[in-house]
Amino acid sequence: MWTGKGKTAIVGIGYSELTRHSQKPLGLLAIDACRAALSDAGLQSEQVDGLATYPELPALGAGSRDGEDIVSVLYMINHLPLAPDIRWYAQIEAGMIASPVIESVHALIAGACNSVLVWRALHQPRGRYGAWSNTRAAGESQFMAPYGCTSIFQWHAMQWQRYMHTYGATREHLATFVVNSRRNANLNPRAFFSTTPMSHEDYLASRWIAEPLCLFDCDIPVEGCVALVLTTTERARDLRHPPAYVAGYGQNTSRRRTLFHYALDDYMACGASLAQKLWSSSGLGPHDMDAAELYDGFSPSTLYWLEAAGFCQRGEAYAFIQDGRITLEGELPVNTFGGSLSEGRLHGMGHIAEAVFQVTGRAEQRQIPGAAAVCAIDGSPMLRGSGLVLTKEA
Amino acid sequence: MPKEQQPKPLPAVDDLTRPFWEAAARHQLVIQRCQECEYFNHPPRPVCDACQSQRLTFVPVSGRGRVYTFTVMHQPNIAGFEQDIPYLNLLIELEEQPRLFMVSYLPISAKANIQIGCAVEVYFEPVDAEITLPQFRPV
Numbered sequence: 001m002w003t004g005k006g007k008t009a010i011v012g013i014g015y016s017e018l019t020r021h022s023q024k025p026l027g028l029l030a031i032d033a034c035r036a037a038l039s040d041a042g043l044q045s046e047q048v049d050g051l052a053t054y055p056e057l058p059a060l061g062a063g064s065r066d067g068e069d070i071v072s073v074l075y076m077i078n079h080l081p082l083a084p085d086i087r088w089y090a091q092i093e094a095g096m097i098a099s100p101v102i103e104s105v106h107a108l109i110a111g112a113c114n115s116v117l118v119w120r121a122l123h124q125p126r127g128r129y130g131a132w133s134n135t136r137a138a139g140e141s142q143f144m145a146p147y148g149c150t151s152i153f154q155w156h157a158m159q160w161q162r163y164m165h166t167y168g169a170t171r172e173h174l175a176t177f178v179v180n181s182r183r184n185a186n187l188n189p190r191a192f193f194s195t196t197p198m199s200h201e202d203y204l205a206s207r208w209i210a211e212p213l214c215l216f217d218c219d220i221p222v223e224g225c226v227a228l229v230l231t232t233t234e235r236a237r238d239l240r241h242p243p244a245y246v247a248g249y250g251q252n253t254s255r256r257r258t259l260f261h262y263a264l265d266d267y268m269a270c271g272a273s274l275a276q277k278l279w280s281s282s283g284l285g286p287h288d289m290d291a292a293e294l295y296d297g298f299s300p301s302t303l304y305w306l307e308a309a310g311f312c313q314r315g316e317a318y319a320f321i322q323d324g325r326i327t328l329e330g331e332l333p334v335n336t337f338g339g340s341l342s343e344g345r346l347h348g349m350g351h352i353a354e355a356v357f358q359v360t361g362r363a364e365q366r367q368i369p370g371a372a373a374v375c376a377i378d379g380s381p382m383l384r385g386s387g388l389v390l391t392k393e394a
Numbered sequence: 395m396p397k398e399q400q401p402k403p404l405p406a407v408d409d410l411t412r413p414f415w416e417a418a419a420r421h422q423l424v425i426q427r428c429q430e431c432e433y434f435n436h437p438p439r440p441v442c443d444a445c446q447s448q449r450l451t452f453v454p455v456s457g458r459g460r461v462y463t464f465t466v467m468h469q470p471n472i473a474g475f476e477q478d479i480p481y482l483n484l485l486i487e488l489e490e491q492p493r494l495f496m497v498s499y500l501p502i503s504a505k506a507n508i509q510i511g512c513a514v515e516v517y518f519e520p521v522d523a524e525i526t527l528p529q530f531r532p533v
Contacts (some may be wrong), residue, residue, distance in 0.1 A: 042493035133473045136405070137404065146405055147497045148402070148474075154467055158464060209469055211480075231451075
């Protein structure tokens with residue numbers, strides 16, 4: 001078991017507004033989220049001496065202007081009244097959104113700083129999401145673009161097709177998950193789709209994006225930011241809300257992470273490389289989780305995570321999610337806040353925030369009674385990914 | 395009047411991939427292979443994916459394979475393909491090695507003949523003086 005277990009905690013969460021396109025520049029949305037997180041924690045911004053973010057561009061063809069398309073550590077240093085002496089910062093683009101949280105945990109345990117602000121700001125450029133407009137395709141894309149196959153959802157669609165063929169899953173099976181997520185989002189006032197219901201029939205009637213994936217299998221891109229405040233367990237006890245202790249973590253460290261290795265075997269190997277570390281560091285396992293917040297940039301990813309992280313056997317997730325098992329009242333509630341599909345595409349920050357709310361008893365209408373341990377895993381199991389186990393007790 | 399479509403994207407041929415595209419222009423399918431461990435790598439890589447050797451060369455392959463999976467693309471997301479939607483993309487597993495994948499394109503009219511596991515073979519689609527695309531269709 002990891003010696004750092006329970007030594008740090010997430011003590012504050014802040015959201016900016018989540019809209020399709022904001023009137024505010026992204027930098028100001030990030031400041032809104034950071035101020036809200038600090039206020040939630042009961043800390044002054046002058047007490048923050050550590051900063052971390054995952055600034056990656058949200059989409060192909062987006063620009064990289066600081067404060068417009070991304071929000072860097074430097075931007076935050078220049079725009080928030082932080083501690084006069086920032087003692088530590090990190091800007092990370094490997095792994096996924098839990099990765100800057102993991103580095104913050106390391107920094108706190110090492111004594112590099114006392115309080116860390118972590119944010120992820122997502123710009124939603126105008127125009128079609130992830131569109132390809134180059135006339136020449138370089139690198140690996142020269143074997144994809146000339147064939148009209150550059151969009152990440154085409155690769156997800158192909159692997160879901162393979163999964164359906166291999167295990168006998170159908171769209172009806174997947175509908176159960178997507179509709180359940182929407183039901184949870186309808187109990188989440190932050191969610192982009194908080195007031196929009198979705199029926200099984202609505203799902204089946206939605207238009208194709210890349211068969212067998214339809215519009216509602218894709219997360220809803222939003223503009224906005226979520227911020228978290230982390231501190232040591234000692235300091236956390238004096239703050240406003242109960243802390244969510246960081247019990248363990250894992251990152252995807254598998255090889256063969258390119259689009260051309262987007263086969264189901266690789267999904268599972270990559271996912272397992274993360275999950276193995278998640279469970280061994282925390283000394284907990286899938287059966288100890290009171291809920292699971294599993295990334296759903298495209299809906300099948302959550303099913304792959306259920307299998308790769310050991311919540312069920314390989315090839316069983318589509319059956320596992322049926323019969324109410326993943327509802328708020330079920331044996332393993334999944335994506336209790338609506339996920340990226342229905343809360344909005346926040347690259348896994350929403351998943352971490354919800355795990356915090358659940359283990360600290362702050363999930364309101366969505367609260368799983370007595371939730372003591374919840375995992376949040378972000379990234380589709382391929383290419384990238386990072387995850388946390390958060391607990392009620394240190 | 396439909397808006398004029400920009401041409402489909404073409405490969406930006408580089409030092410690593412030039413032997414592949416030069417062979418395709420001669421209507422020959424070649425794949426990068428490791429001279430140490432004989433593993434096939436596609437797309438071409440600077441080091442072998444199996445043994446990390448840098449002794450890599452290109453060798454002709456059969457051009458036969460099977461449909462590992464496929465999708466029907468409906469979004470006009472890729473400049474040059476707007477008027478082709480819906481269309482098929484196939485992920486072909488070449489017979490030389492498990493999970494040795496290539497991507498291919500077919501018009502939607504071919505859909506009835508495409509299933510996971512069906513046998514396909516390469517054919518060559520000339521685009522311009524430099525570029526010919528290897529494509530696959532059912533045998």
